[in-house]
Amino acid sequence: MELQNALPCMAWNTPEVADPDVLKAKAGDPEAFGRIMKAHQRQVYRTSIHLLGNHDDALDACQDAFVRLFRHIDRLDAGRPIEPWLYRITVNVCRDLAKRRRAYAAPPIMPPVPAEDGRARLHAREQARIVKAGLRTLTEHERVALVLRDIEGLSTQEVAKILGSKQVTVRTQICKARAKLRKYRDESTGGIE
Amino acid sequence: MTCDRVQAELPLYAEGDLDDTATHAIDAHLAQCGDCQRALEGISESQRALKALRSVYVDADAMQAMRARVLERLASVQVEAARRARLFRRVAAGALAAAALVVTSSVTTLWITTPRNSAPLVNETRNDGTPPAATVDPGPILIKWVTNNPKVEVYLISKAQVGETRIG
Numbered sequence: 001m002e003l004q005n006a007l008p009c010m011a012w013n014t015p016e017v018a019d020p021d022v023l024k025a026k027a028g029d030p031e032a033f034g035r036i037m038k039a040h041q042r043q044v045y046r047t048s049i050h051l052l053g054n055h056d057d058a059l060d061a062c063q064d065a066f067v068r069l070f071r072h073i074d075r076l077d078a079g080r081p082i083e084p085w086l087y088r089i090t091v092n093v094c095r096d097l098a099k100r101r102r103a104y105a106a107p108p109i110m111p112p113v114p115a116e117d118g119r120a121r122l123h124a125r126e127q128a129r130i131v132k133a134g135l136r137t138l139t140e141h142e143r144v145a146l147v148l149r150d151i152e153g154l155s156t157q158e159v160a161k162i163l164g165s166k167q168v169t170v171r172t173q174i175c176k177a178r179a180k181l182r183k184y185r186d187e188s189t190g191g192i193e
Numbered sequence: 194m195t196c197d198r199v200q201a202e203l204p205l206y207a208e209g210d211l212d213d214t215a216t217h218a219i220d221a222h223l224a225q226c227g228d229c230q231r232a233l234e235g236i237s238e239s240q241r242a243l244k245a246l247r248s249v250y251v252d253a254d255a256m257q258a259m260r261a262r263v264l265e266r267l268a269s270v271q272v273e274a275a276r277r278a279r280l281f282r283r284v285a286a287g288a289l290a291a292a293a294l295v296v297t298s299s300v301t302t303l304w305i306t307t308p309r310n311s312a313p314l315v316n317e318t319r320n321d322g323t324p325p326a327a328t329v330d331p332g333p334i335l336i337k338w339v340t341n342n343p344k345v346e347v348y349l350i351s352k353a354q355v356g357e358t359r360i361g
Contacts, residue, residue: 028271030264037260045256046249055252059259066263071270127242151246156210171210178204182239 018078026073033073036082037066043083043152044090050147051094053136057101065093087152087162091144098140127185134184142177145170150178194222199229207236 021039024032041062048061068089069076076085135143148159149170156174160167199222205211206219223229336349 030267033267034260034264037263041256041260042249042251045251046247049249050246055255059255062256062259063263063266066260067266067270070263070267124242124245128245131239131242131246146243150208150240150243153247171205174210175202175204178207178236178240181243182204182236185239185242186235 019082022073022076022078022082025070026076026078033066033070036069040082040086044086047087047090047147047152048094050132050135050151051091051143052098053132057097061090061093061097064097065090068093084158084162087148087154091148091162095140130185130188131181133188134181137184138177138180142173142180145173146177146181149174194218196222196226196229199223199226200232203229203233203236207233207240 021032021035025036044062044065045058048065049055049058052058052061065086069086076082135146138146144163145159148154148162149156154162156167156170159165159174160170163170199219202211202215202219206216209216211219223233334351336351338347338349340347
């Protein structure tokens with residue numbers, strides 16, 4: 001197992017020269033496309049697992065996202081960063097997968113812990129489980145906005161651009177999502193750390 | 194600001210998503226409100242737990258297998274694309290041949306009818322100085338185009354143009 005500790009891309013700088021791997025991949029070079037996948041698999045997997053909630057679906061999403069990327073790579077400008085485009089593809093793939101599997105309608109992974117049982121301090125792993133379960137209680141739009149903004153570390157402007165939404169809409173979704181998550185976490189722990 | 198108003202803005206305040214004016218107003222409120230301070234601590238704690246999810250364990254072997262599956266699918270996509278391109282070329286060639294056949298078979302007969310007593314096309318000045326014979330109007334040219342549909346007959350009628358050239 002490898003730990004993906006690298007911080008997500010906070011801002012995308014336009015490369016001065018076109019990415020040679022993108023140019024080769026556009027020409028149908030599978031090795032170049034393999035290198036693109038390897039460079040961006042963490043981003044796609046991390047986004048997918050937080051949107052879909054489980055490893056197997058996230059792997060399927062990675063596969064579909066990269067196939068979709070390849071199919072439309074002729075539209076990609078090699079001189080522009082690939083990340084925003086890949087985020088958009090990933091979000092769309094996850095939405096499609098979730099619709100097929102009704103993942104968004106699934107009940108939370110873990111039911112809230114009764115208040116009286118939450119008095120002991122929860123360690124980090126337990127906290128993570130609660131937050132993941134809390135993510136499943138959000139609406140699809142709230143979850144996507146929150147994952148991109150707070151887990152992937154993108155700006156509200158970048159999230160809005162990726163989702164094709166207005167910034168004010170994304171801010172509202174993020175605000176609601178954070179408040180719901182905090183409420184869910186409080187209910188799960190009884191408000192005690 | 195009221196506590197309700199402040200607490201509604203706290204999710205954005207906690208991550209620095211508010212403008213300076215709103216931020217200063219909430220700063221001032223928090224300095225004298227314990228309830229809102231506790232609400233802020235709750236949100237901050239929740240946000241810390243959320244951001245901890247940035248560290249994701251990934252099975253490197255699973256990723257490698259995923260990449261291999263993608264490349265397999267891409268190979269089949271390329272094969273399929275090539276097959277479709279070949280099929281398209283064949284269909285296009287077949288359609289072209291069929292169209293040519295239809296055009297050829299539809300024009301089963303073409304008659305060009307001109308008057309029998311048409312005048313020579315060139316008027317010449319006779320050597321003895323007599324004027325040339327009066328030009329006879331050749332009349333229209335009638336083209337009858339018979340299609341393979343017996344009810345359809347197309348006639349083209351064209352006024353013949355006679356050139357006039359003088360020699361010597």
